[in-house]
Amino acid sequence: MADSAGVEVKPGATVQAPPQAASAGSEASRQRVVSPEYMFFEAPRERAFITGSEAAKEAIRRANVDIAISYPITPQSETMQQVGALWAEGYVKEYYRGEEEFGVMSAIAGASRSGARSLTATAGPGLMRGMEVVASWPGGRMPLVLLIMCRVINAPLSIQPDNAELAYLLNSGNIIFHAENQQDFFDYSLKAFIISEKPEVTLPVAVAVDGFFVTHARGYVMLPPSDIKLTPRDPYHEAIPAMDNENPPARISRDAPIQKSNFISYHVHASWQQEVWAAVERSRKYIDKYMGGLVEIVNPDAETIIVASGSAVSQSREAVRQAEEDLGERIGLIKVRSLRPFPTRELREACKNAKRILVPEFNCVGWLHREVCTALYGYSNAEIIPGPRVFGGISLPTEMILQYIFPDKKFAF
Amino acid sequence: MSFDNLKMSPALEKYMTKEYRDLVERGPYGKPKKVSEMGTFKEILEEHPMCAGCAMTLFIRLTMIGLPNPEHTILVGTAGCGRLALTQTSIPFIYGNYGDTNAVASGLKRGLATRFADQPKDVVVMAGDGGLADIGFSAVMHSWFRKEKFTTIMLDNEVYGNTGGQESGMTERGAILKMAPKGKQFEKMDMIGLAKTANVAYIARVTPTNPTRVASTIRKAVLIAREIGPTFIQAYTSCNIEYAIPTPKVMDDAKEVETARYGFMEIMSDEAREYLESIEPAKKPKAKKSESEEAVTAN
Numbered sequence: 163m164a165d166s167a168g169v170e171v172k173p174g175a176t177v178q179a180p181p182q183a184a185s186a187g188s189e190a191s192r193q194r195v196v197s198p199e200y201m202f203f204e205a206p207r208e209r210a211f212i213t214g215s216e217a218a219k220e221a222i223r224r225a226n227v228d229i230a231i232s233y234p235i236t237p238q239s240e241t242m243q244q245v246g247a248l249w250a251e252g253y254v255k256e257y258y259r260g261e262e263e264f265g266v267m268s269a270i271a272g273a274s275r276s277g278a279r280s281l282t283a284t285a286g287p288g289l290m291r292g293m294e295v296v297a298s299w300p301g302g303r304m305p306l307v308l309l310i311m312c313r314v315i316n317a318p319l320s321i322q323p324d325n326a327e328l329a330y331l332l333n334s335g336n337i338i339f340h341a342e343n344q345q346d347f348f349d350y351s352l353k354a355f356i357i358s359e360k361p362e363v364t365l366p367v368a369v370a371v372d373g374f375f376v377t378h379a380r381g382y383v384m385l386p387p388s389d390i391k392l393t394p395r396d397p398y399h400e401a402i403p404a405m406d407n408e409n410p411p412a413r414i415s416r417d418a419p420i421q422k423s424n425f426i427s428y429h430v431h432a433s434w435q436q437e438v439w440a441a442v443e444r445s446r447k448y449i450d451k452y453m454g455g456l457v458e459i460v461n462p463d464a465e466t467i468i469v470a471s472g473s474a475v476s477q478s479r480e481a482v483r484q485a486e487e488d489l490g491e492r493i494g495l496i497k498v499r500s501l502r503p504f505p506t507r508e509l510r511e512a513c514k515n516a517k518r519i520l521v522p523e524f525n526c527v528g529w530l531h532r533e534v535c536t537a538l539y540g541y542s543n544a545e546i547i548p549g550p551r552v553f554g555g556i557s558l559p560t561e562m563i564l565q566y567i568f569p570d571k572k573f574a575f
Numbered sequence: 576m577s578f579d580n581l582k583m584s585p586a587l588e589k590y591m592t593k594e595y596r597d598l599v600e601r602g603p604y605g606k607p608k609k610v611s612e613m614g615t616f617k618e619i620l621e622e623h624p625m626c627a628g629c630a631m632t633l634f635i636r637l638t639m640i641g642l643p644n645p646e647h648t649i650l651v652g653t654a655g656c657g658r659l660a661l662t663q664t665s666i667p668f669i670y671g672n673y674g675d676t677n678a679v680a681s682g683l684k685r686g687l688a689t690r691f692a693d694q695p696k697d698v699v700v701m702a703g704d705g706g707l708a709d710i711g712f713s714a715v716m717h718s719w720f721r722k723e724k725f726t727t728i729m730l731d732n733e734v735y736g737n738t739g740g741q742e743s744g745m746t747e748r749g750a751i752l753k754m755a756p757k758g759k760q761f762e763k764m765d766m767i768g769l770a771k772t773a774n775v776a777y778i779a780r781v782t783p784t785n786p787t788r789v790a791s792t793i794r795k796a797v798l799i800a801r802e803i804g805p806t807f808i809q810a811y812t813s814c815n816i817e818y819a820i821p822t823p824k825v826m827d828d829a830k831e832v833e834t835a836r837y838g839f840m841e842i843m844s845d846e847a848r849e850y851l852e853s854i855e856p857a858k859k860p861k862a863k864k865s866e867s868e869e870a871v872t873a874n
């Protein structure tokens with residue numbers, strides 16, 4: 163039976179007018195604006211046992227979002243449905259379901275350019291469909307947040323967890339975080355808005371999470387109270403003017419580089435792109451400040467180190483514990499929180515003494531392995547092992563990771 | 576844009592370019608100008624790199640005069656010849672990806688509404704026939720069905736001008752163009768009919784033969800979009816290069832096409848009409864009832 167079972171459809175029924183702003187007396191209207199520092203570090207937190215989708219909802223409830231634009235795709239739909247509920251309750255000012263992902267990614271670009279705090283989310287094929295637009299956001303210097311619930315993109319069609327899609331996003335100029343679990347998804351989503359809107363950053367931030375494993379499973383999340391929200395976006399302190407016609411009437415796009423085919427236009431484009439990537443790098447200090455750094459390192463002195471991102475980190479953590487408790491071996495683990503900017507410096511430092519490096523991944527192409535090889539080339543003599551890898555929805559048993567760590571032993575999985 | 580933003584600080588006045596001073600002193604901001612005054616005020620669009628004699632350029636200049644509130648207008652365009660001129664206007668112009676205009680405008684308009692509750696911000700899309708009827712078709716139709724409050728203006732030169740003259744969905748059947756070596760195989764798309772199906776609040780078909788009418792059509796479309804719902808103007812703006820129209824004959828061609836198959840047409844919902852009458856009671860709009868859509872005027 164479809165999810166819609168039990169929904170009463172009244173043909174011709176009048177549409178309930180949504181509250182433009184939180185109606186007086188509602189819980190949403192009583193939310194107090196707090197600084198990012200208070201929200202992230204000082205507010206008391208309580209433990210909840212919720213799914214990744216619910217964690218995203220709780221982040222958006224506290225993010226002071228002006229506009230959210232949705233389009234259904236498994237396993238993302240759940241989250242943007244919940245954001246719709248937040249709109250109906252007055253926590254989000256504007257919300258609608260767009261026509262498809264090219265349209266949604268374009269519309270959220272328009273929303274960001276209006277100066278409003280903007281949110282959208284997608285998964286797998288939806289990201290691929292919107293990619294022309296997503297790849298143009300950074301050049302447009304558009305602060306906004308894109309949540310990505312990774313799933314299979316290639317044929318044969320499948321809705322299962324697999325993060326191959328991130329390979330296509332890595333070189334687009336977007337900032338990209340990869341959440342390990344429900345807690346990360348809550349924290350990164352909230353922090354993404356603040357980092358995205360910093361004047362010297364002014365870039366879109368994508369927060370990726372592995373579909374189902376995190377979105378549809380419950381985990382413990384420490385939540386600040388729901389009666390506080392972040393300070394609003396201030397579009398007048400960003401790298402480029404908002405397109406709201408509140409600036410002096412400069413011919414803003416005058417002689418845009420696209421207009422000309424000459425060396426000046428080539429240089430304009432080139433320096434603009436360099437500036438986009440410099441801005442990606444400038445986000446590092448805020449990732450350090452708000453997220454505790456681009457990486458988390460466990461057992462830094464170990465000779466064998468696992469480098470992982472997303473839910474592969476959770477499995478690796480467990481493998482590290484088993485190796486230590488059952489086999490008496492200390493294995494290192496580097497959790498990559500930020501894929502862009504990539505923690506090149508951090509990896510070089512942390513892998514100085516490593517002899518073997520493993521890169522477990524939830525995709526066929528091994529994009530993280532390539533990233534690690536690129537970062538360490540010329541800086542490490544370690545063998546960098548491509549795997550273990552699972553894809554198409556297969557889970558990653560800890561024994562499979564242990565098998566890669568201890569090739570001479572035999573593990574059942 | 577408030578006039579405090581526009582005004583020059585007296586200490587800096589002498590350093591400002593003549594062009595900027597002209598915009599402040601003789602521009603149309605807050606002082607609506609008429610088509611008959613062209614040449615006496617600083618236009619929103621002046622210099623541009625369009626082909627000599629291109630009808631699209633004239634149409635865009637007239638559009639800028641028709642905008643009821645240019646100081647609170649944001650233009651949205653896309654790849655195509657029109658953006659070559661639109662980027663030269665002295666109001667903000669958004670240029671994203673080809674065919675994205677009506678999706679961008681939807682998010683932009685709604686985003687602006689969350690920020691400016693008491694100040695209407697007019698959003699106006701101007702894009703080519705390829706940009707709106709072909710690649711941007713889905714976004715155009717859905718913006719209409721969703722009743723998004725902005726104006727869509729199609730610069731219909733019946734060809735992909737900017738990429739060198741390929742057929743578009745708006746090309747006439749039989750026309751021989753690039754990618755249509757045997758002549759276009761199907762009819763010109765009926766975007767007016769589709770706009771009617773989507774209940775667009777105000778629909779007009781114009782040519783640049785009557786400049787005052789172009790400006791007044793734009794004005795109506797923008798005002799109605801502000802309050803009532805989506806509006807659509809389909810404008811014949813010939814491509815003299817790809818259709819080999821000699822430059823001095825561009826207006827003759829426009830008149831011929833207008834008489835033969837592109838007569839002036841205006842379709843307005845009752846709500847839109849009532850709204851216009853309520854804000855401009857002195858000048859009653861002459862448009863016909865929604866049912867009587869053909870209102871062909873020869874010049």
Ligand SMILES: Cc1ncc(C[n+]2csc(CCOP(=O)(O)OP(=O)(O)O)c2C)c(N)n1
Nearest residue numbers: 654655656673703704705706734735736737
């Ligand atoms: C995704 C994408 N596909 C194709 C193009 C190439 N392109 C640029 S302009 C253009 C044609 C524009 O034709 P039209 O929209 O009718 O406007 P005109 O130039 O005739 O005014 C095309 C096909 C592009 N820029 N982006």
Ligand code: SF4
Nearest residue numbers: 626629656736814815
């Ligand atoms: S190619 Fe055609 S439409 Fe484009 S500027 Fe030249 S004449 Fe105008």
